[in-house]
Amino acid sequence: MPLSCCGDIREVTYMGIRATAAVALGRAARWGGETFMHRSAGNIPGAMALKVDPMVLVDLAKKVNPVAVISGTNGKTTTTNLVADCLQTAGVPLYCNREGNNLQSGIVTSLMLAPDTSKVVDAASAAQAPVGCFECDEMYTKYVLPRLRPHYFMLLNLFRDQLDRFGEIDRIQATIAEALAKTPETTFVFNGDDPLCAAIADRIPNKSLAFGIASDMGLSADRISDSRFCQKCGGALEYDYVHYGQLGAYRCPDCGWARPELAFAATNVRLEEDGFVFDIDGRSVHTGHTGAYMVYNVLAAYAISKLSGIVSFENYQAAVREYHPTNGRLQTFDLGERKVMTNLAKNPTGFNQNIRIVLNERGRVLALFVNDNDADGHDVSWFWDIDFERWSQIEGLRAFVGGTRANDMQVRLKYAGIQAEIVENVADVLAATRVDDGKVYIIANYTALPAVRRELEGLEAAAKGEE
Template sequence: MSLKSFLAIAAGKSSHWFLHNFMHGGTALPGKITLKIDPNVLETLAKNYDIVIITGTNGKTLTTALTVKVLQSKYPHLLTNPSGSNMKQGIVTAFLTHKKNKHGKNLAILETDEANVPIISKYIKPTAFVMTNLFRDQMDRYGEIYTTYEKILKGVRLHPEATIIANGDAPIFNSVKLPNPVLYYGFDNKKDHEQLAPANTDGLLCPKCQHILHYKNLVYSNLGKYYCPNCDFKRPELACKVTEILTQSPQESRFKINDTPIHLHIGGTYNIYNTLAAYTVGKYLDVDSKQIAQMLDNKDEKVFGRQETIHVGDKEITLILVKNPVGINQVLEMIKTDTSPFSLSILLNANYADGVDTSWIWDANFEDLPFERIGAVLTGGERYKDITFRMKVAGVPDNIFTQREKILDVVENIKTMPTKNVYVLATYTAVLQLRKLLASAGYISGGME
């Protein structure tokens, strides 16, 4: 270790100790300080680790948490970045604060922002890259899905020996031939039925001949058992697959992966995909299928802002991060499976971390909500006027509708809602603001990690 790296690491660890003992947290600043002293410090920190990088548009944080849960039975001392701090400085902080296992494998499971994959890959040697999906998201930051994929591939191409674990139902992950070994996962729980994806769906052109792709099964958006009717392009063989979906509700899902029963204490088809990715990583690292199922059956598992349940008075708030059309539409589909009356709050910000373009709310299927079963609808956030207008166009009845700009007023309004269950859909910085407020009021421990 060079003197520069030694000083950088010492400074980073000292700042982390101070922040966590006197300032109640901080995942990015220690990494920033360390990188300021030694921009190449990650190369030193990551030595002697087997590293799995998890990236994609939706589901990175929960997939990372589920993967860690799956692997902890075999690798109890693994490193991760649990708060979703997935830029370079957050990853450096994760290494700074981890104590290496002296008597076994050192394993790191890292959530990584798509644009940061090539940046991180310069300094570390991943064992595997996990790709969840690619959807239109924050156009001001990422561009189209093909631009985003090329950013990821810049990192992957630095490590042709690393295994790729990819969503086989996403055509884009089968569009570029790479020398890497590949394991695909996907859904195979229904009989074949000829169909097309909705007309406004991204990523529907065959990468070989540009013909519109057809589907023998469609899960949602452009994910499913695709094929090109004009050439030989089709979904690859799946190493791990959902073979049956048994029951789904907003609170849980029961399904089978490779005929192994899985009980997940969180709802949403998109979270079945996240679980499938974690299961595939587990099998790749030789964890027994029954052990994976046992580790996933944990009702106490909570993930920062991702369908996190928070009790405020007599209300049970389910806090869900939303940030793009596909994500919010899948959340709305999940909410619609709730057979009990519920209330709904939507908080819209448009800061850099959220994406400054809010036009994606017009691709959300709010019109399909069961307003007859919704006790109250509340809009808020820094762009509350935009989301208020969108909900008015969607047809929310005036007698159940309220708008509030300030987060404090949002919380007070939620307390008066007529139903016990309240779903709060919020963009990233709105999640942070709400959690900070709830933490200061004592409803949760810690605001932002």
């Protein structure tokens, strides 16, 4: 049923004394952070509210029509922002944790603030209950889904990521399945090309809908894959084609388990001058990006847009076309004579997809900034699962490494046949290269990216004479 027709839009009618106190404390913490520390403090206000009332999200959820919660190893922030942009084309107020504060505390913080009304078109729209779209860490679904109770829960993919923090994928699968089982009214929308996601759909009572790429994109498969084994019987899966990692058209010759029917299927995927294009429901969608994983992100946004019942195809395509990342993910900075593209990568699959972007765009200047802080995970053995050898054939390649694990990354690149120079920051990379070397590609992991982004924002402002 389209969301616009739903009769259960959740308006705030009552909030208990404990929840009211929790929200007041959280808002005060937010004000203090912005006033005295000049930071938005995305998680801290929510964390403080949760200390006062661990169930405060239940009360806060009453004031929002929760369209979707989006999770997965890679692409959560980008897809959440795309979906949010699409929902806003309906001209209604919106709640969204756009900055990627994806723990329960971050979602609580976003709901304590006023909704975004920048795209509201009239008084009637402003009076409607706000819609909500939230990014959620996979392991926090067990808290968020039963309390927020969204219409749709979307799972983009599952890859091995920070094993020293989260453990193996089967633990994540069990957590998500348990969360969905406690929220039976939530529809599970998942990447059918990923057998690790499809296995969850087989374990839960929820209605499930799969999205995926229904035709071969003609890409060479990654050297490393997380799982190409049957989630039913453990046998080796056979693939008609593989897009990357374990994503593709699979089937088990032993027990017959196979990729599910795709409710949202991208076909005729092709790489054009301005990025990948695919067809769906008789229309063409331009992603505007050369990364293959953006096909999945844009397709996922299509699925939620269509399911919402409030986003037209024309508005969806306009939102995708106008999407310009500002959080360091696939963001391009204009420094006058130089252009720098940044992106996040925090596991082998993410790095391998960035490798493809650089190869597609014939890049020659690469900089990798990698830390091993708590949020990154301390185990960096996954460096050896990245297919850096594909970069070693780039003529005139200039490679740089930075961050707390720069030495480890330098050694990994050396074994791939790439000589990399250790640098402190982006300025060092720019000083060591020339304008005719072309665009600079900077790939950073979770805690390294914000510093890179801040430095580039300053350099861009200086280049525009704004400082």
